[in-house]
Amino acid sequence: LPPWLLRPSSALLSSLPGRDRSPPTEKKTAAKWKEKKKAREGSSLPGSSWEERLANAVTPLWRLPYQEQLQVKYESQRKVLQALASRLEELGIDAQKPGGLCCPLQPVVPSPVINGYRNKSTFSVNRGPDGNPKTVGLYVGTGRERNIVCVKANHMENIPPKHKQVAQCYEEFIRRSPLEPCILFHEGGHWRELVVRTTSRGHTMAIVTFHPQELGQEALATQKALLKEFFTCGPGTVCALTSLYFQESTMTRCSHEQSPFQLLHGEPHIFEEVRGLKFRISPDAFFQVNTGGAEVLYQAVGKLSQVGGDTVLLDICCGTGTIGLSLAHQVSKVIGVEVVEKAIEDARWNAAFNGISNCEFRSGKAEAVLPQLLSSWEDARPLVAVVNPSRAGLHHRVVRAIRNCTSIRRLLYISCKPEGEAMRNFLELCCPPDPGKKLAGEPFAPTLAIPFDMFPHTVHCELVLLFTR
Incomplete structure (x- = not known):
């Protein structure tokens, strides 16, 4: 990955008005965060304004300079990877890497837009x-x-x-x-x-x-x-x-x-442009909430997936097809799966409008479509999977289908809440074969983690976790 994708841009951060330009140490940031958290809790008392209470509830990091927000998020993602390493150790997998993490963790990639970014x-x-x-x-x-x-x-x-x-x-x-x-x-x-x-x-x-x-x-x-x-x-x-x-x-x-x-x-419909492509958006179709951040994220996904001209890309929970379509020029074929029917209609329109003919989009629950698709997979071309589920994570049958498909050697999991249901998915992907859960295939291993700040001022970010086997 290019350096600008792997670490916060010092030019971006130092250009922010009123920001402390000296990089905070982890201890300094943690101490400040606790201090400001106390102040926030105090400001939820009757004396504080309703506007302040709402800001504290929805955007709890709003008082911190942006550079410090990124450090807070880095710490929370570090804890996620430590927790995953510990859980894998309990399953008998030697997953401990330096710092007690299950894999290397890159710095949080900053959002190109800090304020008013929600679409x-x-x-x-x-x-x-x-x-x-x-x-x-x-x-x-x-x-x-x-x-x-x-x-x-x-x-x-x-x-x-x-x-x-x-x-x-x-x-x-x-x-x-x-x-x-x-x-x-x-x-x-x-x-x-x-x-x-x-x-x-x-x-x-x-x-x-x-x-x-x-x-x-x-x-x-x-x-x-x-x-x-x-x-x-x-x-x-x-x-x-x-x-x-x-x-x-x-x-x-x-x-x-x-x-x-x-x-x-x-x-x-309304229309958006991402990475030179035009996308049609229906009322209930999923689209990343931070368009500028999505462009940075999709570019990184393209690099991390290491897809080539003979690769088939499996885009699971594809929404309006943004990831698959933005990578279509790098691969032989894209297969997208999405539960929202209108989003699939948008994805098909998007492919046709942008002159992309190597994409196939299937409507239905991933747990119904994917097992059927992968159980009969006989294509000799390399198969790479990208999953971008909701906070509820992937259905067990989806994980099982991915795990049991020997053609998938590389998997990118994009999660906005990796400490939640996604953690269960990570463990199912990486655990030893388990006949009781019908997890027969070779286990994956976490290889690299990169957080992307898609939600400035909140505690959330998108974690891209690369699994290989």
Whole structure:
């Protein structure tokens, strides 16, 4: 990998305004982090502002200079790799490397954009600090503790101004509406969350979720017309929406198949450019939340995968096909698998629009598609797998299919929460053969780990873990 991919750019870090340019030691950073954590906990007391409480809840590293944020994240990833090494030792695998890690850990690769980097934001509707139930923002508190307060996100550093503008307009709209917000389904009400998606091309998509309760079709049509009018002829015109969607939903989360996204205004899709390719994005299709960071991540994945002209690339949990399509020119063939049907439609469109003909995208749950695909794999070409699952990790049947396919010698696992369910996947990939779990193939070994900061100001990052066998 080129040096700029492997360590934070000193030019980038030193150019940040008001940043301490001397690199912090691990002890110094840890001590400062604890000190600031105490300050944050203190600021959650009644004396602190609601804006501060929200910033502490959603972006807990916001007070730290960016260089120190990277160091905090490096430490957390180091602990993940130490934990994996210890767990592998318990399974009888000698995995201890220098520092007690299971493999070398590169420094965290910084995000090219530090503030306002999110291309997708979800805003809730609930009671604000002033008690108004028609407040659009993000939550402080939890449902379990019954202390939820919805705080406007105007001051949040990770959310771009356009998202805040759309949220403000949606709040104005529902406050004008005679219909109540839907806070608890069984208590009635209608107006629910707002999702805003934007692209670097200047496109904006807004998706409003609405609980129909007992409303008839005529009443529903009226509400949709009023929403459309507000954003196309009324105060909401300042948002200049590319797409306005409406979804009737009686569930917490609802796919297009369960309840279709209804286009009220504008274009059915928005478009993004990544690494010279154009990508079409549907309302519920997965796309990395930090577009600039995604470009850096995908470039590194291309280097780490060591794919060649005769390689078949297996892109598992492929979303709209961004990884596979960005590497298609380096390989013989790409096979993408994704559960969201609309995302697969986008991936196929993306391939056709960009003139890429060596990609095949399959719709369905990976645990259903992959075992069938790999059990009958007879292709002699090298097979490299890239997996980019949700926080829930990969289904056991997916891990088993990868493990038992002898053609896969190299696997890249991209995880936004490696300490969670992904850890179970890592252990299943690396453990000795286990007939009880039907893990018959040769075990993988962790070879290299590179964290990418896709979420500045939060404690999260994407860990790319290379496994080989």
